[in-house]
Amino acid sequence: MTAEVVKGPTIGIRHLQALLIFLLITVLYIGRINVGVSVVAMTNAESTNQHFPEYDWTSTEISYILSSFFWGYILTQFLGGYLGRRFGAKRVMFWGTFGSAAFSLATPFCIPWGGWIAYCIVRVIQGFFQGLIFPCIHQHLARWSPLKERNRLGALSHTGIECGNVMAMFISGMIAKGPLGWPGIFYISAAVGFAWCILWFFFATDSPKQSRFVSDAECQYIETSLQHNENYNAKKIPVPWGAILVSAPFWALLVVRCAEAWGLSTLQAQIPSYMNGVLEMDMQSNAIYSALPFFAMWFMSYVYLISADILLGKKVLTLTALRKLFNSFACWIPAATLIGIGFLDKEQTTLAIVLMTVSVGVNSGATIGSSLNTLDLSPNHAGILMGVINTASNVPPLLTPLLVGAVVTDNGDRSQWQIIFIVASVIFFVGNCHFLLKGTAISQPWDAEDFLLPKYMENTPPNAALESNGRTQQIKKS
Known part of the structure; x- marks a missing residue:
């Protein structure tokens, strides 16, 4: 006798959820990253x-503006994970996006009234709303992604990061140059945020069972694959904080996410200023070439995704080995190219652009390399883990603009930018070394619903799990 294998449709509502999350992340990153272009436009009207x-803001004041989003963002990461478990991811993601879009719309009216301080306040509030969302994204993916498709759907969803970066860098520059001027950057950002809220309201649900669009076959496929469909209830499963806080794989993930955030935030927020100052590009060229690295990042995210499917499908690498390999590409290659960029000037503009494009492009491997690792370590607590890790990993984006403001007193001074790039390179390298030593893609014993810390410490050896056929099997001792 042979057992019937439950299979869902090749394309189904689970893919629609992934598409909606892709669009959400794109919208969020447009609202987050457009500050780098908008500040250049507001302080240099002649080029736009x-x-x-036009506002005569000092480099210190600009550094506060670039940093301010993360002052609010880090405050609500853990809160977002809690609210998602308490009220459902759908509601939290809807109101987080709606609030961020509303304050984007208010920005052009606040700046003439309160200057850079008002801009900082609005950015803090936007960060507060957006901080609620990312922990819920991972919770939503954990509920909708069959185990065999989790890596694929998660990676596809997170390519919205690269898409959002491209849109923020390229389209924002074009808008600022056009008839809408720099206020148009915020109007467009708000409009796409409100449009996404409408789509999310009608098509999203917290689980397959709640969706009126999902077929019975697809619902059964997802729930059966997850293996905890009847027992899983994120509201009732206690969070094993003690086990999490002594977990080496958890700390490896937290460290590498902080390191990756430091390097990428240096590139995201500072590329327009670096090109305008050291390379002496006008705003239109700045927008095009600032966006080029993120076009490469977007393209490379699909290269990584296809490569991951092939390597896992043919069992060339385990999931743990794949994550470490891709994360090494994402951290170590940018570490080398950033140092090279710091030694170039306006006479070597083409080489500088090539190195920046390579640096940002290969960094997209961090999505598969480490960003999705919360789903590996603990599907039941993915939202909470993401909240904690995102809180920590968004301290670097808060600090990097302040460091730039303190070190780079003259945007055209190449030697000052060298310090910024070397610091980012060292952090990239060291953070990934720790992940290679302690990281894993194996589901941890403390993810079990009946997990008890004293029993775990007494009876269960570290990493007591096996990877098999793309899914994780817990080893339990009687």
Whole structure:
């Protein structure tokens, strides 16, 4: 006798959920990253549109603006994970996006009234709303992704990061140069946020069972694959904080995410200023070339995704080995290229752009390399883990603009930028070394619903799990 294998449709509502999350992340990153372009436009009207106000902000004040989003963002990461478990991911993600879009719309009216301080306050509030969302994204993916498709759906969803970066860098520059001027950057960002909220309201649900669009076959496929469909209830499963806080794989993930965030935030927020100052590019060229590295990042994210499917499908690598390999590409290659960028000037603009494109492009491997690792370590507590890790990993984006503001007193001074790039390179390298030593893609014993810390410490050896056929099997001792 042979057992019937439950299979869902090749394309189903689970893919629609992944598409919606892709669009959400794109919208969020447009609202987050457009500050780098908007600040250049607001302080240099001659290179954009002279019909709109120009502000004489110091480099220190600009560094506060670039950093301020993360002041609010880090405050609500853990809260987002809790609210997602308490009220459902759908509601939290809807209101988080709606609030961020509303304050984006208010930005052009606040800046003429309160200057850079008002801009900082609005950015803090936007960060507060967006901080609620990412822990819920991982919770939503954990509920909708069959185990065999988790890596694929998660990676596809997170390519919205690269898409959002491209849109923020390229389209924002074009908008600032056009008839809408720099206020148009915020109007467009708000409009796409509100449009996403409408789609999410009608098509999203917290689980397959709640969806009126999902077929019975697809619902059964997802729930059966997860193996905890009847027992899983994120509201009732206690969080094993003690076991998490002494878990080496958890700390390895936290460290590498912080290191990756430091390097990438240096590139995201500072590329427009570096190109405008050291390479002496005008705003239109700045927008095009600032976006080029993120086009490469977007393209490379699909290269990594296809490669991961092939390597896992043919069992060339285990999931743990795959994550470490891709994360090494994502951290160590940018570490080398960033140092090279610091030694180039306006006479070597082409080489500088090539190195920046390579640096940002290969960094997209961090999505598969480490960003999705919370789903590996603990599907039951993915939202909480993401909240804790995102809180920590968003301290670096708060600090990097402040470091740039303190070190780079003259945007055109290449030697000052060298310090910024070397610091980012060292952090990239060291953070990934720790992940190679302690990281894993094996589900941890403390993910079990009946987990008891004293029993675990007495009876269960570290990493008591096996990887098999793309899914994880717990080893339990009687």
